[in-house]
Amino acid sequence: MAIVSTSLKRAAAVGLLTAFMSGGAMAQTLRVVQHGNLTILDPIWTTAYVTRNHGYLIYDTLFSADENYVTKPQMVDKWSVSQDKLTWSFTLRDGLEWHDGQPVTSEDCVASLKRWAARDAMGLKLWDFVKELKTVDAKTFEIVLKEPYGLVLESLGKPSSQVPFMMPKRIAETNPMEQIKSQIGSGPFIYKTDESKPGEKHVYIKNPKYKPRAEPASGLAGGKVVKVARVELVEMPDTQIQANALIAGEIDIVEAPPHDLLPILKAEKKIVLADWNPLGQQFIIRFNHVVKPFDNPKIRLAALYAINQEDYLKATVGDPAYYKVCAAVFICGTPFATDKGGEILLKSNFEKSKELLKEAGYDGTPVVVMQSTTLPILTNTAPVTKSLLERGGFKVDMQSMDWQTLVSRRTKKDPADKGGWNILHTFSVSADVLNPISTSYLVAAGDKGWFGWPTDPEMEKLRDAFAKETDPAKQKELAEKVQLRALETAQYGWIGQWYGPGAHRDNIKGWLKAPVPVFWNIEKTGS
Amino acid sequence: MLAFIARRLIATIPVLLFVAVFVFMLLRLTPGDPAAIIAGDNATADQVDAIRAKLGLDEPLLTQFMIWSGGVLSGDFGESFFFKKTVAELISQRIEPTLMLSLCTIILAVLIAVPVGVLAASRQGGWVDRIVMGFSVMGFSVPTFVIGYLLIYVFAILLGWLPVQGYRRISEGFGDFIIRLIMPSITLAVIYIALISRITRASVIETLGEDYIRTARAKGLPGRVVLLRHALRNAAVPIITVIGIGVALLIGGVVITESVYNIPGLGRLTVDAVLARDFPVIQIVIMMFSFTFVLINLVIDLAYSVLDPRIRY
Numbered sequence: 001m002a003i004v005s006t007s008l009k010r011a012a013a014v015g016l017l018t019a020f021m022s023g024g025a026m027a028q029t030l031r032v033v034q035h036g037n038l039t040i041l042d043p044i045w046t047t048a049y050v051t052r053n054h055g056y057l058i059y060d061t062l063f064s065a066d067e068n069y070v071t072k073p074q075m076v077d078k079w080s081v082s083q084d085k086l087t088w089s090f091t092l093r094d095g096l097e098w099h100d101g102q103p104v105t106s107e108d109c110v111a112s113l114k115r116w117a118a119r120d121a122m123g124l125k126l127w128d129f130v131k132e133l134k135t136v137d138a139k140t141f142e143i144v145l146k147e148p149y150g151l152v153l154e155s156l157g158k159p160s161s162q163v164p165f166m167m168p169k170r171i172a173e174t175n176p177m178e179q180i181k182s183q184i185g186s187g188p189f190i191y192k193t194d195e196s197k198p199g200e201k202h203v204y205i206k207n208p209k210y211k212p213r214a215e216p217a218s219g220l221a222g223g224k225v226v227k228v229a230r231v232e233l234v235e236m237p238d239t240q241i242q243a244n245a246l247i248a249g250e251i252d253i254v255e256a257p258p259h260d261l262l263p264i265l266k267a268e269k270k271i272v273l274a275d276w277n278p279l280g281q282q283f284i285i286r287f288n289h290v291v292k293p294f295d296n297p298k299i300r301l302a303a304l305y306a307i308n309q310e311d312y313l314k315a316t317v318g319d320p321a322y323y324k325v326c327a328a329v330f331i332c333g334t335p336f337a338t339d340k341g342g343e344i345l346l347k348s349n350f351e352k353s354k355e356l357l358k359e360a361g362y363d364g365t366p367v368v369v370m371q372s373t374t375l376p377i378l379t380n381t382a383p384v385t386k387s388l389l390e391r392g393g394f395k396v397d398m399q400s401m402d403w404q405t406l407v408s409r410r411t412k413k414d415p416a417d418k419g420g421w422n423i424l425h426t427f428s429v430s431a432d433v434l435n436p437i438s439t440s441y442l443v444a445a446g447d448k449g450w451f452g453w454p455t456d457p458e459m460e461k462l463r464d465a466f467a468k469e470t471d472p473a474k475q476k477e478l479a480e481k482v483q484l485r486a487l488e489t490a491q492y493g494w495i496g497q498w499y500g501p502g503a504h505r506d507n508i509k510g511w512l513k514a515p516v517p518v519f520w521n522i523e524k525t526g527s
Numbered sequence: 528m529l530a531f532i533a534r535r536l537i538a539t540i541p542v543l544l545f546v547a548v549f550v551f552m553l554l555r556l557t558p559g560d561p562a563a564i565i566a567g568d569n570a571t572a573d574q575v576d577a578i579r580a581k582l583g584l585d586e587p588l589l590t591q592f593m594i595w596s597g598g599v600l601s602g603d604f605g606e607s608f609f610f611k612k613t614v615a616e617l618i619s620q621r622i623e624p625t626l627m628l629s630l631c632t633i634i635l636a637v638l639i640a641v642p643v644g645v646l647a648a649s650r651q652g653g654w655v656d657r658i659v660m661g662f663s664v665m666g667f668s669v670p671t672f673v674i675g676y677l678l679i680y681v682f683a684i685l686l687g688w689l690p691v692q693g694y695r696r697i698s699e700g701f702g703d704f705i706i707r708l709i710m711p712s713i714t715l716a717v718i719y720i721a722l723i724s725r726i727t728r729a730s731v732i733e734t735l736g737e738d739y740i741r742t743a744r745a746k747g748l749p750g751r752v753v754l755l756r757h758a759l760r761n762a763a764v765p766i767i768t769v770i771g772i773g774v775a776l777l778i779g780g781v782v783i784t785e786s787v788y789n790i791p792g793l794g795r796l797t798v799d800a801v802l803a804r805d806f807p808v809i810q811i812v813i814m815m816f817s818f819t820f821v822l823i824n825l826v827i828d829l830a831y832s833v834l835d836p837r838i839r840y
Contacts, residue, residue, distance in 0.1 A: 037799065039609035039610055039803065040565060040609060040611075041611070045565075046565060046566060046567040046570070047566065047567030047570050048567040049567075051567075119574070121571070161567065177577050177578070177581055178581065179611055181611070197620055197791065198609075198610045198612065198617070199610075199617075199620075199621070199791050199795060199796060199799060200620075200694075200791035234693075235789075235791070236692065236789045237786070237789075237799075238786060238787065238789065240676070241679075241691065241692050241787070241788075241789050244679055244680075244683065244684060244691040244692070245691045245692050245693075245789075247684060248683055248684060248687065248690065248691045250690055250691055250692065250693065374802075401558065402559075402802070404559045404563075404564050404802060404803065404804055405558040405559045407560070407563040407564055408558055408559045408560030408563045408564075408804075409558060410563070411560065411563055411572050411575050411576075440571070447572065447573065448571065448573065449571065450571060451571075451572060453572070
């Protein structure tokens with residue numbers, strides 16, 4: 001009897017505590033932990049993925065990529081292109097409204113596109129071809145090109161950072177080099193500035209006036225139907241605490257739990273692992289082309305011969321269920337993927353590496369490999385590189401530092417022994433590397449390119465040709481040539497694809513498959 | 528007394544000036560560029576340069592220091608590079624969790640450690656004393672984050688009695704507020720309980736050997752009165768000193784505890800700011816911590832004169 005009484009008291013106490021902790025609106029509030037803290041709220045000003053995710057909550061886009069990466073109209077109702085493929089006309093859907101109640105107009109879209117094009121690599125490329133961007137009436141605007149461009153819709157519907165989000169004209173006219181100060185969009189959620197506390201949480205409520213498209217949601221396209229009253233992006237940097245809080249039911253979704261915690265989460269009955277980003281991510285090894293020894297293409301090629309994808313993937317991800325060896329620079333399974341030439345990245349050939357080093361006259365100067373110790377997914381890439389390059393005949397000086405130091409040091413063009421660098425590793429969301437224009441690592445225009453600053457006029461010619469081409473079959477041929485050229489000059493190495501499932505409570509349904517975690521379509525039942 | 532307080536407060540000026548220069552230079556000389564972090568991973572070098580210019584980080588160091596110190600002297604603590612909020616606003620948002628955590632920790636530590644220390648002293652050499660000293664050694668030895676993770680595992684995951692993480696302001700309801708502070712306060716208090724109980728024990732044992740204690744006993748006073756009124760009061764100065772040091776050291780402890788329990792206080796703000804190289808925030812927070820440290824020392828000195836009338840300033 002005493003035992004029963006004690007148990008009842010304990011149950012009552014736990015019930016009381018649970019009631020204590022939970023609010024009445026809990027079932028309608030989706031609590032999400034992202035992969036990093038959201039600090040900057042201007043998705044045009046930064047390329048940070050957390051800021052892009054914030055953008056998808058409160059802004060809408062003219063076009064969006066669906067689950068199969070086909071670009072579909074979103075804010076746009078009708079669009080047309082002239083016979084000569086120079087004039088593109090877009091008409092907005094009826095009833096689009098900003099969060100402050102003002103109608104969305106073509107002037108807003110023109111201003112938004114101009115600001116985006118001043119910052120984004122794909123926007124900059126598109127703007128090389130744009131002769132004029134003008135409004136026709138309140139709902140229609142036109143893009144007039146100097147010559148045909150093959151990626152107009154793909155640019156406007158670019159899925160990942162920096163996304164051409166539409167903003168009210170007065171906000172979009174902010175200098176692209178300064179952050180916007182207001183968070184008014186026309187998207188499915190409204191940002192609650194008064195309730196959001198940076199470093200603690202960011203609060204979004206359902207936009208009651210949002211008019212979703214009639215089509216079912218697919219990827220980032222289709223009807224963005226919001227099924228919860230409120231989304232809270234909870235800032236929680238410690239991944240162990242994220243897992244504990246998810247198990248305890250204090251949060252609903254963890255966007256990217258680390259791979260070592262997946263077995264623990266998988267073992268929990270009330271936790272579901274969700275493959276929300278089926279394309280995953282791609283690891284990159286980047287050479288610094290402007291300092292010795294990687295200013296010599298033969299030495300870069302020797303490095304590519306020494307490495308192999310499997311070793312990186314085993315060391316970083318571990319479980320083969322979450323990685324894929326892939327010879328294609330443009331992500332296996334997507335339209336421009338090809339294996340041609342990529343086989344050198346799949347199997348180490350140390351003899352060939354040594355032979356190339358000898359031909360190139362490599363003098364044994366240590367290669368400085370920067371290792372990030374604070375971004376767990378990248379921490380083990382540098383030791384693998386060190387081991388493989390040493391077996392391939394290189395001398396390697398691996399220098400460990402936090403990620404913030406690394407991103408700062410990678411901007412330096414000094415020789416490696418004077419504060420510069422030779423090799424860094426990073427990763428990219430696959431959606432950012434699906435074609436030669438969106439893949440920033442392929443830019444070979446020296447200072448205008450990504451860190452490492454490769455210069456290769458031939459590569460730029462190929463990228464331009466791809467951009468101008470409107471026939472998909474010819475685009476595919478050009479994409480293949482781009483891949484071969486990147487390998488021939490050893491511009492950089494793509495060292496494997498990996499996947500990081502999200503984790504959510506079992507009362508969460510409808511998490512869409514997309515390259516970006518989006519929170520429309522998600523239902524939450526119970527508490 | 529007032530002259531003493533004034534003198535001590537004036538003495539903080541050179542301390543703060545030194546801290547300001549030291550922290551400013553240290554931040555600029557350590558690797559890490561906020562502009563590169565702000566720009567994001569896919570940004571080009573040109574974009575990073577443009578942001579650096581916008582933040583004024585391309586100016587000479589002396590110019591940067593003059594602009595910043597001029598602002599601080601006129602009450603403008605600057606704006607966070609990342610949050611687009613003033614540093615004062617950020618600190619005001621984060622100060623409550625840290626203050627409340629510190630307050631709960633110190634209250635908990637003092638309420639447990641002083642009686643336990645006195646008890647151990649009164650039973651010197653006995654099993655109570657040995658147990659207290661054993662726990663004290665353990666409290667010193669186990670790192671704060673280990674205690675935190677163990678408590679979370681037992682009380683939040685296994686038993687489900689307490690929440691894993693987070694903080695609620697008092698204004699959001701006292702129940703929600705206090706329930707989230709139980710584990711963090713215990714976690715942080717363990718080391719202070721160990722420290723204060725040890726010092727209390729040693730100090731009381733020393734006092735119990737004094738002549739006036741023997742006199743009090745000879746007068747026929749009950750043991751409890753002798754212990755609490757005569758021994759403890761005279762042993763208070765070292766105990767107050769160690770509590771004061773403990774309060775000052777809490778600044779370091781809250782950084783870890785706030786991270787383990789995901790409490791959005793000044794500790795987390797400091798960690799986030801350091802990782803992001805958010806210079807304006809780091810500079811002001813560290814100056815604030817320094818000022819707090821100086822103030823706590825002043826309060827301890829003043830407390831001496833209250834507890835021991837022989838001490839005069």
